[in-house]
Amino acid sequence: MTRIPGSIDDVQAMLGDQGYVCDRALGTVVFLSLTLGRPLFLEGEAGVGKTEIAKALAAMLGRRLIRLQCYEGLDAASAVYEWNFAEQMIAIRTAEAMGFEGAGADRDALKDELFTEQYLIERPLLQAMRPQPGGAPVLLIDELDRTDEPFEAFLLEALSDFQVTIPELGTIRAPEPPIVIVTSNRTREVHDALKRRCLYHWVDYPGFDREIEILHARAPEAAEALSREVVAFVQRLRTEDLFKKPGVAETIDWAKCLLALDVVSLSPEVISDTLGAILKYQDDIQKLQGSEAKRILDEARAGLERA
Numbered sequence: 001m002t003r004i005p006g007s008i009d010d011v012q013a014m015l016g017d018q019g020y021v022c023d024r025a026l027g028t029v030v031f032l033s034l035t036l037g038r039p040l041f042l043e044g045e046a047g048v049g050k051t052e053i054a055k056a057l058a059a060m061l062g063r064r065l066i067r068l069q070c071y072e073g074l075d076a077a078s079a080v081y082e083w084n085f086a087e088q089m090i091a092i093r094t095a096e097a098m099g100f101e102g103a104g105a106d107r108d109a110l111k112d113e114l115f116t117e118q119y120l121i122e123r124p125l126l127q128a129m130r131p132q133p134g135g136a137p138v139l140l141i142d143e144l145d146r147t148d149e150p151f152e153a154f155l156l157e158a159l160s161d162f163q164v165t166i167p168e169l170g171t172i173r174a175p176e177p178p179i180v181i182v183t184s185n186r187t188r189e190v191h192d193a194l195k196r197r198c199l200y201h202w203v204d205y206p207g208f209d210r211e212i213e214i215l216h217a218r219a220p221e222a223a224e225a226l227s228r229e230v231v232a233f234v235q236r237l238r239t240e241d242l243f244k245k246p247g248v249a250e251t252i253d254w255a256k257c258l259l260a261l262d263v264v265s266l267s268p269e270v271i272s273d274t275l276g277a278i279l280k281y282q283d284d285i286q287k288l289q290g291s292e293a294k295r296i297l298d299e300a301r302a303g304l305e306r307a
Ligand SMILES: Nc1ncnc2c1ncn2[C@@H]1O[C@H](COP(=O)(O)OP(=O)(O)OP(=O)(O)O)[C@@H](O)[C@H]1O
Pocket: 019, 020, 021, 022, 044, 045, 046, 047, 048, 049, 050, 051, 052, 053, 183, 185, 214, 217, 218, 248, 249, 252
């Protein structure tokens, strides 16, 4: 079992070993969350590394990562457990074929057997409460803003006592609470009650130096000069009025596309040919046609020279 980090520096170094570039502020909340055993609530724009931190954390601690991907209409059955109706039906049919009477003691015995763990389908929240080799798992509750409020209320309860009651089986309690990371893209506000349970951190777009560092970690084959141009351009692009600004994921994708095309330096032509790697909305792409790409590139280069 890997050790729990003993300091903020430790958190940053250990995440760094996993290729995750973590600034001091994020390192601090991660350290506190691990030390105090409090869930961590991460909010931020798309593609800034919220989901990735849970993966990196699980890897650095040698823990299992259990992911609950949220979506509209997600309910407790899909999040906690379901009975395997198909298997139960087969068991009933088999019993019938073997001369099961359908009444009295036979019936009770069959009923007891049908509601045992053998017929239980464990969904992420229940899995996270089971003992795991290596210690309590990392439970990632991803994109919570996509669910509705009743589910949020349900989750609040689950997060407060880390136990699940299954009427037919009884209460299952986590021997050690999981390490919980909740993420949101803030398409709606998550309720205060849930936030209050958690430590909160806004994951912002990284600054120039940090984004270069991330690019080094994730696309090490990119030459320094190209990396600097790419990051300067994307950083400049984020200050434009766009429907959807490029995240770090897009910076990495773009650098990889440019490498695949053997590009050594940006030009307005290269940019317009590869814009689909960084902008995903036609309106945004349209805005960068013509002289706009050149203007932004010139400004990005001027910024690089000043630095
Ligand atoms: N600080 C970082 N260090 C290393 N890689 C990073 C960092 N931030 C982002 N990345 C890279 O960006 C990619 C996208 O990050 P991630 O999927 O975690 O974004 P997200 O914030 O969860 O976005 P979304 O809201 O769209 O789900 C990751 O696969 C990772 O390669």
